[in-house]
Amino acid sequence: MVKANNAEKDEASSGPTFSSHDVINHENQPSRKAITKAPDGLYPKPIASSFNTFQIDAARRMHMLTINSRMPPRFKTPNSDPRDTKAGQSRHFHDEKSSESRSPDKNEQSTTDKDVQVQVPAMGCDDQNCQNPRCAHCGAVIIPAPAATFPFKDTPSISINDWEIYTARKPILTKEEIEHFESILGVPVPEMIFGNNKVEVLNSNKNLHICFNSLDALRTVSVDNKDILKVSYADEWFKSRAKAHHNDDDVLMEIIKPYDWTYTTHYFGTDLTVPEGGFVHDDSYTIPHDKLTKHSPILFFDDMTLFEDELGDNGISTLNIKIRVMHDCMLVLQRSFVRVDNVLVRIHDTRLYVDFEENLVVREFKRQQQDYDKLVKSCSRP
Amino acid sequence: MTCEIKSEVSLDLDECLQRLYKGQLLSETIIEQLCFKLKELLIQDSNLIHLASPITLVGDIHGQFFDLLEIFKIGGYPPDTNYLFLGDYVDRGYHSIETISLLIVLKLKYPSRVTLIRGNHESRQITTNYGFYTECATKYGQQSKVWKLFTDLFDFFPLAASIDGSLFCVHGGLSPNVQSIDSILVIDRFKEIPHDGPMADLVWSDPDIELLNFRISSRGAGYQFGINVVNKFLHLNGFERIYRAHQLCNEGYQVFWRGKVNTVWSAPNYCYRCGNKASILEITENLDANPKGFKFNVFDASPDSEKEFTQIENGLGSIDYDELSGDYDDDDNFGWQNVATGAPMNRIMKKAPYVEYFM
Numbered sequence: 094m095v096k097a098n099n100a101e102k103d104e105a106s107s108g109p110t111f112s113s114h115d116v117i118n119h120e121n122q123p124s125r126k127a128i129t130k131a132p133d134g135l136y137p138k139p140i141a142s143s144f145n146t147f148q149i150d151a152a153r154r155m156h157m158l159t160i161n162s163r164m165p166p167r168f169k170t171p172n173s174d175p176r177d178t179k180a181g182q183s184r185h186f187h188d189e190k191s192s193e194s195r196s197p198d199k200n201e202q203s204t205t206d207k208d209v210q211v212q213v214p215a216m217g218c219d220d221q222n223c224q225n226p227r228c229a230h231c232g233a234v235i236i237p238a239p240a241a242t243f244p245f246k247d248t249p250s251i252s253i254n255d256w257e258i259y260t261a262r263k264p265i266l267t268k269e270e271i272e273h274f275e276s277i278l279g280v281p282v283p284e285m286i287f288g289n290n291k292v293e294v295l296n297s298n299k300n301l302h303i304c305f306n307s308l309d310a311l312r313t314v315s316v317d318n319k320d321i322l323k324v325s326y327a328d329e330w331f332k333s334r335a336k337a338h339h340n341d342d343d344v345l346m347e348i349i350k351p352y353d354w355t356y357t358t359h360y361f362g363t364d365l366t367v368p369e370g371g372f373v374h375d376d377s378y379t380i381p382h383d384k385l386t387k388h389s390p391i392l393f394f395d396d397m398t399l400f401e402d403e404l405g406d407n408g409i410s411t412l413n414i415k416i417r418v419m420h421d422c423m424l425v426l427q428r429s430f431v432r433v434d435n436v437l438v439r440i441h442d443t444r445l446y447v448d449f450e451e452n453l454v455v456r457e458f459k460r461q462q463q464d465y466d467k468l469v470k471s472c473s474r475p
Numbered sequence: 476m477t478c479e480i481k482s483e484v485s486l487d488l489d490e491c492l493q494r495l496y497k498g499q500l501l502s503e504t505i506i507e508q509l510c511f512k513l514k515e516l517l518i519q520d521s522n523l524i525h526l527a528s529p530i531t532l533v534g535d536i537h538g539q540f541f542d543l544l545e546i547f548k549i550g551g552y553p554p555d556t557n558y559l560f561l562g563d564y565v566d567r568g569y570h571s572i573e574t575i576s577l578l579i580v581l582k583l584k585y586p587s588r589v590t591l592i593r594g595n596h597e598s599r600q601i602t603t604n605y606g607f608y609t610e611c612a613t614k615y616g617q618q619s620k621v622w623k624l625f626t627d628l629f630d631f632f633p634l635a636a637s638i639d640g641s642l643f644c645v646h647g648g649l650s651p652n653v654q655s656i657d658s659i660l661v662i663d664r665f666k667e668i669p670h671d672g673p674m675a676d677l678v679w680s681d682p683d684i685e686l687l688n689f690r691i692s693s694r695g696a697g698y699q700f701g702i703n704v705v706n707k708f709l710h711l712n713g714f715e716r717i718y719r720a721h722q723l724c725n726e727g728y729q730v731f732w733r734g735k736v737n738t739v740w741s742a743p744n745y746c747y748r749c750g751n752k753a754s755i756l757e758i759t760e761n762l763d764a765n766p767k768g769f770k771f772n773v774f775d776a777s778p779d780s781e782k783e784f785t786q787i788e789n790g791l792g793s794i795d796y797d798e799l800s801g802d803y804d805d806d807d808n809f810g811w812q813n814v815a816t817g818a819p820m821n822r823i824m825k826k827a828p829y830v831e832y833f834m
Contacts, residue, residue, distance in 0.1 A: 233830065264750025267725045284723055285749055321693070326670045333671055334691070337652070344651045344689040344698075354693045385834060394830035398748065405679070405697060406601050415833050426833055434604065 209420045209449070211392060215250035215257040217295065227392075234393045251393040251418055253449050255298045258418055260395040263289035278311050280352035283402035283410065290397050292416050292425060294447065301454065302365035303445065305414055305427055307399040310360035315353040322355055324407045325435035355431045356402055356410045361443040361458060362427070372456060380446045380455055384422050393418035399427075408432040422448045435465050486512070488584045495577040498540065498570075503619050509579050510628040516586060517631035523659050524590055524636040528768070530557040532644065532756040534720030534739035535594065538568025538606065542743055542753065543577065545777035550755050553581050554588040559636055561720040561739065562594020562646035562678065565625075566605035567746055572614055575625060593632035594646040594720065595678040598668040602626060630665050634677050639761045641715040648719055648736070649700045649708055650676030651689045656712050681722060682736045702732050709735065715762060727754035728771045744776035 213227050213234055227234055234249050250259045266274065266288040274282050282288075292305040315321070338344040364371075399412040414427045425445040432438050442459040486508045491501060501509070531550045536543050550556050564578055565571035581589045595601060602608050602622070611622035635645040637656075652673035653659055662674050669675050679697050683690070686701025705717065717736045722729070723745055729738040743753035752773050760768030 265723070265725050268729060271725075285745070287749075330671050331691075344691075351693055382834070386832075388832065391830040391832070396831070403605075405692065406595065406605065415831070417830060417833065424833070 210252070210254050211420070212252035213250070215252040215259060215295075217252075217257045217297070218250045218259070233391055249393070249395065253392075253418065253420070253423070255296055256423075256447065256449060257293075257295040257297075258393060258416070258423065259291070259293040259295070260397070260416060261289060261291050262395070262397050263287065274308060274311070277308065278314075280311075280314065280316065280350070282311065283356050283400040285398070285401040287398055287400060290399055290414075292395070292397075292414055294423075294425070294445065299452065300366055300368045303367075304363045304365055305360075305399070305425070306363065307412070309363045310358045310399055310412055311356070313359045314356050316351065317353075318351050320353050320357075321351050322353075322433055322436060324404075324433065355404060355408075355433055355439075356400065356412070356429075357431050357439060358412060358429050358441065360412075360427070360429070361456060362425075362445060372454075378455065380424075380444060380457055381422075381448070384448070385424055385446075389419045389421060391417045391419060393423075404433065408434045408436075421450050422446065433465070437465050438463055438468055488580055491580045492577075492584065495573065495580060496544070498573055500572060500614060501576055503615060503621055503624075506576065506621055507624055509576070509583065510624045512583055513579055514628060514631050516583070517628075517633070518665075520633050521660060522634045522662055522664050523656060524592070524633050525640070526557070526559060526590060526636055526638045528639050528758045528761050530559055530638060530758050532718055532739050532758065533558060533560045534741040534754075535561070535563035535723075536568070536574055537563055537596070537742045537745070538565055538571035538574050538610070539742050539745075539776075539780055540568070540570030540573040540577070541777045541779035542741070543574055545743075545774060545780075546741060546755055548777075549772055549774055550757065554585040557588050559590045559638070559644060560592065561644060561718070562592055562632075563596045563720060564591075564594070565607040565610075566596045566602055568606075568742070569610070571607045571610050572621070572625075579628070590636060591632055592636055592644070592646060593629060593634055593664075593668070593678060595668065597626075597629035597632055599626045600667065630667065632664075634662065634664055634674065635659055637714070638758065639763060640713065641761075641763050642718055642758070643709075643712070643714045643716070644718045646678045646719060647676065647721045648680035648682055648717070649689075649698075649704055650680060651698065651704075652676065654708070654711060678721075682719075682731045682738075684731055702735070705732060705735050718756065723749065723751065725749075725751045727752035727773045728756070739771070743774060744780065747780070 211232070234251050250257065252258075264287075266282070266286050270288055271282055271286065274286065274288055286307060288307050290307065294303045295301070334344075394415075394417045396415045397413070399414060401409070401411040403409055408431070410429070410431045412427065412429045414425065416425045417423065423446070425443075427443040427445075429441040430439070440459075440461045442457075442461075444455075444457045444459075446455040446457070447453070448455075486505065491505065491509070494501065533546060533550075536546075547553070550558075558581075560578060564575045568574070578589070578591055582591055596605065596607070607625075608622050611619065611625070615621045635643065637643055650673045653676070658673060659677070664674060668678060676698055681692075681699050682705070683699040683701060686699055687703040689698045689700050689704055691697065692699055709715065709717070716734060718739060719736065720739055720741070722738050722740070723742075724738055724740050727740050727743070729740075731737065737756070739754060739756045740751070741753045741755055743751065745751055752775060754771045754773045756769060757772050758769045762768055
């Protein structure tokens with residue numbers, strides 16, 4: 094329940110979403126790394142200020158929606174009509190999407206399960222390890238395979254029509270891999286770094302390939318001094334240390350190679366290929382909650398951490414990613430959660446919604462930040 | 476202090492051990508007595524404990540009780556093996572209380588065989604945020620004072636140890652305020668770990684392979700230390716190597732500067748999801764006489780931890796301690812909890828959905 098910042102614009106905001114109609118004939122494009130090329134000042138800082146009633150209400154509704162959507166259908170309350178919340182949310186979200194241009198071949202893709210081509214493992218999967226089976230009863234991909242949980246060797250995948258979805262969950266990086274990462278990034282990696290984890294969404298017919306991984310996420314971590322927070326007791330600590338180490342050559346009292354040690358990321362996935370034109374920015378569009386709340390069976394579900402750091406026990410920073418794939422659509426939620434004790438709390442959400450029926454891809458961002466004290470005050474009883 | 480020792484009979488260390496090895500909890504009364512007894516013992520210790528090889532070093536455990544039992548299976552049970560634990564017994568894992576209780580009883584039973592030093596998680600402030608406080612409240616109830624008993628005891632833990640006079644062992648690392656051992660000896664350690672000063676640095680600081688001297692960390696508090704200060708410290712105090720814990724590493728151990736500084740990490744599959752290995756360092760001979768007389772014994776998560784992890788990971792259930800919150804009927808049970816008898820160690824109770832309709 095914190096302040097959403099509506100003012101920011103993202104790079105992807107320059108592009109459209111697309112329908113199959115738009116993109117189906119385009120040639121392959123060279124891969125494009127949106128994040129590494131991002132010019133300075135692309136990500137305006139969220140504004141920390143108090144939130145108003147309207148935002149509290151919107152957050153509450155969003156929370157309710159989440160709770161309701163987790164409940165089995167039979168417990169669903171009449172109040173949970175997602176449309177109620179739309180007006181409020183559109184103010185919180187930054188959506189890109191194309192528009193009302195629905196795909197003309199819509200009729201070919203019926204909503205009934207029979208016409209949906211589900212394939213496990215995914216059709217493009219050439220890895221012999223892709224052996225995660227489907228449940229005989231519900232058809233969902235079983236992750237992790239019960240006998241092969243540890244160490245994790247699962248590389249599950251699924252195909253729905255011409256969409257392919259892959260995930261991977263591996264142990265934290267080895268010393269050599271960490272050195273490799275650090276040589277690329279130039280900053281220390283988080284304490285727990287799951288550098289081989291990924292979520293990949295691919296449609297070769299439509300020339301779309303989006304990947305979520307920790308290396309690219311960490312590339313967006315700021316090394317700009319003005320973005321760098323200090324722990325709550327830093328000033329006090331520094332003052333007493335500076336005095337103690339006066340004339341002490343052994344101790345370097347300035348921060349060399351500063352970086353955002355909270356690992357706040359502005360990552361929204363790596364666009365390996367996107368159709369020409371890219372995403373269209375459209376703040377008025379929201380992810381269709383009615384489709385996501387209707388409880389069609391989940392065929393594929395995964396939940397993983399990309400990295401986590403306890404900030405030297407000054408709080409926590411995690412980047413988590415969840416994916417669920419149904420017959421008609423899929424949703425990825427990537428959440429960066431940062432808590433710096435007695436300083437602030439931040440949540441950066443990226444959602445990737447793919448509608449298989451309408452061949453629609455929506456990516457949405459939400460950045461929230463609040464001062465620690467204000468948040469605690471607003472949560473505690475009067 | 477209102478600690479009432481009823482009689483020596485009620486504090487039967489063997490029975491405590493028996494229960495703890497089975498994964499059962501001790502009653503609050505017993506814990507109170509154990510903490511009192513251990514304080515009596517530790518208050519006589521200096522800040523720096525002198526030990527001798529052969530000895531086995533254990534790094535962070537973080538409440539991974541089944542992995543602690545695994546350590547004993549691999550390295551031998553006390554008192555057959557001497558152990559030096561490098562701190563961070565609690566927080567993060569689901570069995571901090573079982574872990575610290577077992578270590579306390581072992582220390583009381585075999586004081587010269589088991590040594591516990593203090594890590595940065597042996598502190599009131601940190602345990603409030605990282606799980607130990609919550610675990611105490613969940614397993615013993617909001618009204619209980621076990622968290623206070625344990626954290627008061629932590630104030631008595633020594634800060635460092637030396638083995639054969641040639642190995643320096645500490646939880647975190649060096650401090651600009653600690654040039655020589657004497658500066659450790661003069662610390663008043665019987666207090667909460669402060670934010671600042673040598674006591675904080677010893678349990679907090681990290682080595683950095685690129686550094687020469689000390690550097691303040693990018694967080695704005697705390698130090699990283701480099702090779703020059705390591706050399707200076709080793710030379711001034713006649714040590715050969717530094718052994719420390721504190722930092723997660725996938726391989727279970729990490730060697731800096733050709734073994735001048737070494738990290739021992741003993742929590743496999745940390746937080747039940749890192750997939751990392753763990754190790755204990757077995758020092759079999761005096762390293763002065765034989766520099767190769769040590770071995771990092773690397774191991775994976777114990778089957779029990781793995782099982783627990785798998786079940787959490789699969790969303791098949793979560794740990795439920797409800798059955799432990801029964802009556803504390805000290806008279807009838809000589810201080811043992813009723814519920815502790817025969818409760819299964821892996822309490823997988825609540826069914827959760829395999830998948831989640833997140834939004």
